[in-house]
Amino acid sequence: MDISIVVIGDELLIGQVTDTNSGFIARHISPFGWQVRDVQVVADNAEAITSAIDRAFSRSRVVVTTGGLGPTKDDITKEALRTYFGGEMQFVGSVLDNVKEIFRKRGLQLNDLTASQAMVPTSARVIQNRVGTAPIMWFEDPVRERVLVAMPGVPFETREMFTTEVFPQLAEKFPTDGVVEHRTIMVEGISESDLATLLGEWEASLPDYIHLAYLPKPGLIRLRLDGHYPYTGFLDREINRYAVELKSLCGEHFLYDGDREPAEILLEKLAEKNLTVATAESCTGGNIAHLITSVPGSSASMLGGVVSYSNDVKRNLLGVSAKSLDEHGAVSIPVVEQMALGACNATGADIAMATSGIAGPGGGSEEKPVGTVCIAVATRNGITSHTFRFPGSRDRVIDRASVTAIIMAIRATESLSPAGQ
Amino acid sequence: MDISIVVIGDELLIGQVTDTNSGFIARHISPFGWQVRDVQVVADNAEAITSAIDRAFSRSRVVVTTGGLGPTKDDITKEALRTYFGGEMQFVGSVLDNVKEIFRKRGLQLNDLTASQAMVPTSARVIQNRVGTAPIMWFEDPVRERVLVAMPGVPFETREMFTTEVFPQLAEKFPTDGVVEHRTIMVEGISESDLATLLGEWEASLPDYIHLAYLPKPGLIRLRLDGHYPYTGFLDREINRYAVELKSLCGEHFLYDGDREPAEILLEKLAEKNLTVATAESCTGGNIAHLITSVPGSSASMLGGVVSYSNDVKRNLLGVSAKSLDEHGAVSIPVVEQMALGACNATGADIAMATSGIAGPGGGSEEKPVGTVCIAVATRNGITSHTFRFPGSRDRVIDRASVTAIIMAIRATESLSPAGQ
Numbered sequence: 001m002d003i004s005i006v007v008i009g010d011e012l013l014i015g016q017v018t019d020t021n022s023g024f025i026a027r028h029i030s031p032f033g034w035q036v037r038d039v040q041v042v043a044d045n046a047e048a049i050t051s052a053i054d055r056a057f058s059r060s061r062v063v064v065t066t067g068g069l070g071p072t073k074d075d076i077t078k079e080a081l082r083t084y085f086g087g088e089m090q091f092v093g094s095v096l097d098n099v100k101e102i103f104r105k106r107g108l109q110l111n112d113l114t115a116s117q118a119m120v121p122t123s124a125r126v127i128q129n130r131v132g133t134a135p136i137m138w139f140e141d142p143v144r145e146r147v148l149v150a151m152p153g154v155p156f157e158t159r160e161m162f163t164t165e166v167f168p169q170l171a172e173k174f175p176t177d178g179v180v181e182h183r184t185i186m187v188e189g190i191s192e193s194d195l196a197t198l199l200g201e202w203e204a205s206l207p208d209y210i211h212l213a214y215l216p217k218p219g220l221i222r223l224r225l226d227g228h229y230p231y232t233g234f235l236d237r238e239i240n241r242y243a244v245e246l247k248s249l250c251g252e253h254f255l256y257d258g259d260r261e262p263a264e265i266l267l268e269k270l271a272e273k274n275l276t277v278a279t280a281e282s283c284t285g286g287n288i289a290h291l292i293t294s295v296p297g298s299s300a301s302m303l304g305g306v307v308s309y310s311n312d313v314k315r316n317l318l319g320v321s322a323k324s325l326d327e328h329g330a331v332s333i334p335v336v337e338q339m340a341l342g343a344c345n346a347t348g349a350d351i352a353m354a355t356s357g358i359a360g361p362g363g364g365s366e367e368k369p370v371g372t373v374c375i376a377v378a379t380r381n382g383i384t385s386h387t388f389r390f391p392g393s394r395d396r397v398i399d400r401a402s403v404t405a406i407i408m409a410i411r412a413t414e415s416l417s418p419a420g421q
Numbered sequence: 422m423d424i425s426i427v428v429i430g431d432e433l434l435i436g437q438v439t440d441t442n443s444g445f446i447a448r449h450i451s452p453f454g455w456q457v458r459d460v461q462v463v464a465d466n467a468e469a470i471t472s473a474i475d476r477a478f479s480r481s482r483v484v485v486t487t488g489g490l491g492p493t494k495d496d497i498t499k500e501a502l503r504t505y506f507g508g509e510m511q512f513v514g515s516v517l518d519n520v521k522e523i524f525r526k527r528g529l530q531l532n533d534l535t536a537s538q539a540m541v542p543t544s545a546r547v548i549q550n551r552v553g554t555a556p557i558m559w560f561e562d563p564v565r566e567r568v569l570v571a572m573p574g575v576p577f578e579t580r581e582m583f584t585t586e587v588f589p590q591l592a593e594k595f596p597t598d599g600v601v602e603h604r605t606i607m608v609e610g611i612s613e614s615d616l617a618t619l620l621g622e623w624e625a626s627l628p629d630y631i632h633l634a635y636l637p638k639p640g641l642i643r644l645r646l647d648g649h650y651p652y653t654g655f656l657d658r659e660i661n662r663y664a665v666e667l668k669s670l671c672g673e674h675f676l677y678d679g680d681r682e683p684a685e686i687l688l689e690k691l692a693e694k695n696l697t698v699a700t701a702e703s704c705t706g707g708n709i710a711h712l713i714t715s716v717p718g719s720s721a722s723m724l725g726g727v728v729s730y731s732n733d734v735k736r737n738l739l740g741v742s743a744k745s746l747d748e749h750g751a752v753s754i755p756v757v758e759q760m761a762l763g764a765c766n767a768t769g770a771d772i773a774m775a776t777s778g779i780a781g782p783g784g785g786s787e788e789k790p791v792g793t794v795c796i797a798v799a800t801r802n803g804i805t806s807h808t809f810r811f812p813g814s815r816d817r818v819i820d821r822a823s824v825t826a827i828i829m830a831i832r833a834t835e836s837l838s839p840a841g842q
Contacts, residue, residue: 011634012444013447013456013457013460014447014448014451014456014457015444015446015448016643016645016680017444018439018441018444019440022436023437023438023439024436025436026436027435027436035434036434036435036436037434037464038434038461038463038469039433039434039461039462040459040462041459041461041462043458048459055476070613070635070637071613102812105810105812106810106812108615109615111615111618113614114612114614131814156814156816279707279728281707281710285710285713285714285715285723286700286702286708286709286714286726286728287707287711287714289702289707289710290705290707290708290710290711290819292706293704293707293730293819294706294816296781296782296783296815297783298730299731302706303731304727304729304731304734305727305728306726306728306738307707307726307727307728308725309720309723309724310720310724310768312768313725313767316767316768317725317767346734346738347733347737347738348733360717362717362718363720394715394717398714398715
């Protein structure tokens, strides 16, 4: 099944906001054998919206619109949809109740403008928006068997409601033929082109009902096997068999099963062994701690950490020696190793990651150019450390360094015995 | 003048890559009175490309395509354009010379696939790509006075070549009427609908050459005035006058001028007064430090911080009293105030932000439900603290709490005298 997406909003066309909703939708539907046919980004303008919907329906039976549903007068999408699908605007009490509930939770006063969200075209069925005030509207053309779902543009609302309500209802209305299955493994420490060379012959020998996709992320490559077959039992056995072969071919580069964040895997492995973790961050500036603490339940293993941007903080909170800082500089293996040990000492953690580097754009030198990052992981078994050279912008260097530190911590955790043993 | 953009590439439709080129183009052309009319994202497929170009020309006289010009077999854009505009493929020596020069600079070997970049439709005029191997192609229909420019999709190449070659040539061919100007201000502490009520009457009284847009972000609302007028001097004066009125109407909710990140503004205000900053984060888990250290040059003011997820770390690194933790719990005003003071003491910073809360999904109670976050900002003038109730998922609570802490630090910095005074 195809979905055509219409993204509505002047703010997108002036480059103030970047559309991430359509990418999210694409990634979410792909495992179910659905795909995004095309995306149109249009202004808050009735003619532009209507014309984009016409075009979208000429290509797909399912159209999802995002955006243009806020309470202010910028947002004319609802009226354009009423004109397109017919009917009158009517007051829907359950939408007002939902708006009131959302406002109550947020401790805000209801006003007339927000209450106007409760006006909905009679041609639409409302899907209650649990996480925002704009109702989600399901328009259906029963004769031509096609559906348009109008969703709000706030990424958080789109993500929550598309996965829990909109897509399940679409999948029920348009069941796909056969079954689709996926297996994802994560590999690291190899470039995409080297990996393609390593796997080329095996990939060419795959049956036509199984396909291999390379999906790189900063510091990692996801390898996804997509299977599509009439029956589930056979496909399940086959895809498992090929996943085992794939892992074996990747050898030491294989990191873990499933498309999950490295921080989740680290926390899972720590919890299994009843171990605790801490961070000591210079160039990553708190991002490693942020990635770890973004995972629900992380407080079970994460004790905390230090962001030691200044050398004083490195000395006073982490016990890095002034001599090492003078002799080797802050971006050096001796300093980053002392930072990792210092984080274990300061927090009592079983394992600690430390980073020190030059994220740029300034601060680089001939000897230590921008992108140079020293990373250390300390455990009771000792310290592992390495100096990396990451390409790209400041954000990219911070991302890569953070993910790499977490991968090193996963490897170190695998080799540790459980706490108390 | 309008530009319609066609973004070409399967990788965009599966959500592997996010299109940032069209936003860049939009931001670049806006000061010249040009705007992006719409954006279409389509697959690497000749029919989809051709149909998108037809639609783009039905809306704008200028079409820019990005992507689909790499040397691999996925990329069929060049052939689709040749079919669309006519002519034959011919070898262009200057393109091969350019490819050779780019490869020489990158220390790479030329292969046949890359040399094929030198084949260009006779209907196109080549704009030499100084920063990549794919030639930029200018197709012109002199009868209907319309132009299509095909550009590579690599953001770095698009940005460099659009600003230095493509847009100057488009602006020369299509001189524009009038000028466009924008002013953005950031406001906080008010909902979008309350703000719309507050500004409604004023907004309705705006002249037709000035428009107000509401652009909410987590914890903030951007208000943008867009002006369009034949002459720059008049518009400049007018838009400044309305911006002053708007700020005055927003009153205490006005935060700062310009569409910039709160962390940037905080760092700017700190640098002006030669002040330093630190963080003590529990529920935000390092995200505040990450937002601050994501700004280039932040090390001038940011000393560091502590992520105090466990109570032991709150006590040992930040000096929070065991008594306060016992009596009030970790999520309490006394604890978060001690954390902020502790961060100042531990790092020597002039100002520190501290957070302690329940980001969820677990850990909530009747008295302190998920979303409850205590935030404190300590300075030499004293401590400001407040308990908030933020809606939404764990990520959203962390985002909102982080932005709110930074806003409180901006307010606190505004009231501080420069260091040493």
